[in-house]
Amino acid sequence: MSVAVIGSGAFGTALAVSLAAKGPVTLWGRETGWAAAGENPRLPGVPLPASLIVTKELKDITAPTVLLALPAQSLGGFLTDHGARLDRRNLVSCAKGIDLTTLTGPSALIASACPHATVAVLTGPSFAADIARGLPTALTLACADAAAAEILQRQLSTASLRLYRTTDVTGAELGGALKNVIAIAAGAAIGAGYGDSARASIVTRGFAEMTRLAVTLGARPETLGGLSGLGDLVLTCTSEQSRNFRYGLALGAGSEFAPGTTVEGAATARAVSRLAEGLGIEMPISNLVAGLAQGSIVMEHALDFLLKRPLKEE
Ligand SMILES: NC(=O)C1=CN([C@@H]2O[C@H](COP(=O)(O)OP(=O)(O)OC[C@H]3O[C@@H](n4cnc5c(N)ncnc54)[C@H](OP(=O)(O)O)[C@@H]3O)[C@@H](O)[C@H]2O)C=CC1
Numbered sequence: 668m669s670v671a672v673i674g675s676g677a678f679g680t681a682l683a684v685s686l687a688a689k690g691p692v693t694l695w696g697r698e699t700g701w702a703a704a705g706e707n708p709r710l711p712g713v714p715l716p717a718s719l720i721v722t723k724e725l726k727d728i729t730a731p732t733v734l735l736a737l738p739a740q741s742l743g744g745f746l747t748d749h750g751a752r753l754d755r756r757n758l759v760s761c762a763k764g765i766d767l768t769t770l771t772g773p774s775a776l777i778a779s780a781c782p783h784a785t786v787a788v789l790t791g792p793s794f795a796a797d798i799a800r801g802l803p804t805a806l807t808l809a810c811a812d813a814a815a816a817e818i819l820q821r822q823l824s825t826a827s828l829r830l831y832r833t834t835d836v837t838g839a840e841l842g843g844a845l846k847n848v849i850a851i852a853a854g855a856a857i858g859a860g861y862g863d864s865a866r867a868s869i870v871t872r873g874f875a876e877m878t879r880l881a882v883t884l885g886a887r888p889e890t891l892g893g894l895s896g897l898g899d900l901v902l903t904c905t906s907e908q909s910r911n912f913r914y915g916l917a918l919g920a921g922s923e924f925a926p927g928t929t930v931e932g933a934a935t936a937r938a939v940s941r942l943a944e945g946l947g948i949e950m951p952i953s954n955l956v957a958g959l960a961q962g963s964i965v966m967e968h969a970l971d972f973l974l975k976r977p978l979k980e981e
């Protein structure tokens with residue numbers, strides 16, 4: 668069964684390169700001029716294998732299984748325009764965010780645009796460059812249909828990419844989205860010079876926040892403790908390979924950050940704040956990140972924002 672990938676950014680290209688070791692893969696991007704050079708500038712140093720076909724024609728995407736690797740805030744618009752073409756297939760979301768317009772995750776956007784599709788989520792601790800280089804990586808494949816989850820798990824695992832499966836789509840998807848918000852806060856703490864102890868408290872209290880919201884929205888707590896939650900939280904809060912962490916570093920240090928870089932946690936923090944307010948859930952770290960990203964809170968007030976809250980039980 669062949670596979671296609673929509674979105675030729677770093678992650679879509681890395682997944683396509685990795686899966687192309689098992690068979691033919693088609694990779695769609697809206698701009699594909701780079702393919703003639705044999706590598707994607709978003710994923711430098713990774714040669715494109717012969718079994719990978721790069722196209723900008725959506726009519727070439729005929730595979731029964733399609734991975735959607737667009738940024739979360741772009742996915743809704745893409746599906747509005749092209750969802751009908753993708754219906755009745757296995758559609759695997761690879762985006763880690765919450766849509767600001769609908770306050771839903773990518774799987775709900777896909778299900779709404781493609782009502783007859785089997786919707787799955789691929790998430791977990793994995794940098795595109797690591798996957799593309801064939802470094803060992805473990806991910807979570809979530810699909811509410813347990814039989815489909817097993818088929819997709821087998822189809823998308825490779826010699827270096829080990830997929831675990833779950834039927835908890837909500838938990839897996841929210842783990843990946845919410846960790847990006849906490850990674851910005853961790854980066855800001857390090858950038859501001861608050862030290863590793865402060866980072867550890869943000870990771871831990873951030874994990875409590877992530878779990879609180881996800882469980883309220885129907886996730887299983889153990890999913891948050893797995894690869895897609897805790898695993899990815901640890902990776903993203905500790906590595907400068909992470910764009911969310913680097914964005915936080917820049918916020919904390921008051922330095923410039925490359926415009927146009929995909930930083931899912933910034934918009935997702937705003938979505939989380941709105942969701943949490945509506946549900947009456949306390950999410951202080953996410954609210955702080957939303958404020959910093961929008962400029963309504965300045966870094967000088969960040970500590971007060973967290974530390975002057977009333978003391979409470981852990
Ligand atoms: N990079 C990583 O290590 C990982 C990323 N992810 C997730 O994958 C998702 C994508 O990230 P990533 O690949 O890194 O991002 P990149 O910034 O590398 O690339 C984004 C890609 O999306 C394309 N794009 C954006 N908007 C649209 C649109 N409306 N229609 C068509 N294409 C569009 C861009 O096209 P163009 O080039 O034309 O601008 C670009 O190719 C994110 O949700 C991220 O969290 C998950 C795990 C790891």
Ligand SMILES: O=C(CO)COP(=O)(O)O
Pocket residue numbers: 763791792793794847850899902903908909910911912929930931
């Ligand atoms: O999701 C990722 C690692 O699992 C990639 O993180 P960034 O988007 O912060 O680079």
